[in-house]
Amino acid sequence: MSKKPTIMVLGAGFIGSYLGAHLANKPDLCSVHLIGRQSYFTTLQSAGSLSATSQSGTTVTIPYEKLNLYDSVDAFCTAHPNVHPTYIIVTVKRITAHRAYADLKRWGENPNVTVVTMMNGVRAADEARDVLKGCDVNEGMWPFNVIETDTGHFEQASGGDVFVEDSEKGRVLAGIFRESGIPTQVSADMHGILYGKLLINLHNAISALTGLPIQQELSTRSARQVWAHCMSEALDIYRANGINPVSFLPHVPLSIIPYLLSLPNFLFLRLATRMLSIDPRATSSMYEDLRKGRPTEIEYLQGEIVRMGRECGIAAPVCERVVGLVKDVEGKGGLGNLTGEMILDALELI
Numbered sequence: 015m016s017k018k019p020t021i022m023v024l025g026a027g028f029i030g031s032y033l034g035a036h037l038a039n040k041p042d043l044c045s046v047h048l049i050g051r052q053s054y055f056t057t058l059q060s061a062g063s064l065s066a067t068s069q070s071g072t073t074v075t076i077p078y079e080k081l082n083l084y085d086s087v088d089a090f091c092t093a094h095p096n097v098h099p100t101y102i103i104v105t106v107k108r109i110t111a112h113r114a115y116a117d118l119k120r121w122g123e124n125p126n127v128t129v130v131t132m133m134n135g136v137r138a139a140d141e142a143r144d145v146l147k148g149c150d151v152n153e154g155m156w157p158f159n160v161i162e163t164d165t166g167h168f169e170q171a172s173g174g175d176v177f178v179e180d181s182e183k184g185r186v187l188a189g190i191f192r193e194s195g196i197p198t199q200v201s202a203d204m205h206g207i208l209y210g211k212l213l214i215n216l217h218n219a220i221s222a223l224t225g226l227p228i229q230q231e232l233s234t235r236s237a238r239q240v241w242a243h244c245m246s247e248a249l250d251i252y253r254a255n256g257i258n259p260v261s262f263l264p265h266v267p268l269s270i271i272p273y274l275l276s277l278p279n280f281l282f283l284r285l286a287t288r289m290l291s292i293d294p295r296a297t298s299s300m301y302e303d304l305r306k307g308r309p310t311e312i313e314y315l316q317g318e319i320v321r322m323g324r325e326c327g328i329a330a331p332v333c334e335r336v337v338g339l340v341k342d343v344e345g346k347g348g349l350g351n352l353t354g355e356m357i358l359d360a361l362e363l364i
């Protein structure tokens with residue numbers, strides 16, 4: 015690819031802003047355009063800049079005037095009538111992704127436009143392909159938590175490498191991400207990576223229902239037990255479907271992780287030091303959704319396990335009840351205040 019790529023980040027929220035700030039900091043590598051809500055851009059304007067700090071403590075700051083911001087894909091097309099993005103990175107929530115794909119239909123038959131679905135859950139790329147039949151759609155995986163610590167300032171709060179598909183354009187994109195300061199790998203097994211990530215994301219509901227940051231959640235045995243039960247159900251269903259998730263803990267077989275999580279505190283806190291060495295401010299995207307009174311992605315997390323289970327005749331009662339608990343709290347418009355024991359009780363596990 016000789017020409018400097020045009021990258022559209024569709025969904026300027028936590029991930030889109032963190033990614034967008036890093037890419038905008040490398041104008042020689044790519045030209046980046048952020049699509050988001052006008053209300054957010056107005057707050058950015060008053061903050062004067064968009065900035066992002068990585069786990070290593072490096073901060074990139076982009077003055078507001080240097081940002082390319084649009085409140086819709088239409089607005090981008092009006093400003094750049096003859097530009098077709100080389101990449102469109104979709105960083106919206108899964109519940110709104112269908113609307114984002116509809117906005118992209120104008121490029122739906124353009125094989126030179128690569129859409130990268132960078133969202134939690136599995137099957138995001140399949141859903142995109144259903145709408146954008148002629149586009150090149152690649153899967154992506156965003157591994158770490160991003161928090162907003164000040165208006166327009168985003169920080170990496172947990173670890174891991176971003177993954178993109180091992181395709182020709184995926185490799186180029188991974189190189190751009192790396193050069194912009196975002197550790198990125200390519201994988202020929204994005205399916206395994208995304209099903210592995212889904213197992214991690216089964217804890218999102220627990221952080222959101224308890225209102226606990228990840229470190230405290232992991233330090234609470236009852237909260238870990240809820241995650242372990244969800245993960246055991248998921249692993250049984252994966253096995254029945256021939257799905258081989260890529261493990262998120264190197265050297266620890268996935269089948270052991272539910273046992274590890276269920277250990278009493280005195281053992282877990284000694285054995286899981288790496289899991290626990292996380293920024294104490296790290297939460298989850300679902301925690302943030304409930305905190306802001308927004309609908310969550312629960313249907314794409316525990317809900318996905320329930321759906322897969324139904325398809326192969328295996329019940330997932332714990333995941334199903336967790337979906338119900340999250341929906342109850344969603345209706346109340348704030349974070350949950352349940353303890354781990356209360357959740358175990360509601361799930362009829364004690």
Ligand SMILES: NC(=O)C1=CN([C@@H]2O[C@H](COP(=O)(O)OP(=O)(O)OC[C@H]3O[C@@H](n4cnc5c(N)ncnc54)[C@H](OP(=O)(O)O)[C@@H]3O)[C@@H](O)[C@H]2O)C=CC1
Pocket residue numbers: 024025026027028029030049050051054085086087105106107108110113114117132133134156157158159160161298299311
């Ligand atoms: N936050 C995190 O730490 C992590 C998040 N993820 C995943 O990454 C994905 C993105 O999450 P996150 O960044 O937290 O989400 P956010 O809700 O913070 O960001 C998405 C933004 O895009 C906006 N948006 C949605 N649709 C459109 C559209 N069609 N045009 C313009 N703007 C639009 C949303 O506005 P509105 O709210 O008004 O719809 C919102 O401001 C999710 O799948 C999440 O699970 C993965 C790992 C960590």
Ligand SMILES: CC(C)(CO)C(=O)C(=O)O
Pocket residue numbers: 134156157158159160172214215217218297298299300
């Ligand atoms: C924080 C992390 C990485 C795990 O829960 C995540 O994917 C999320 O917040 O959605």
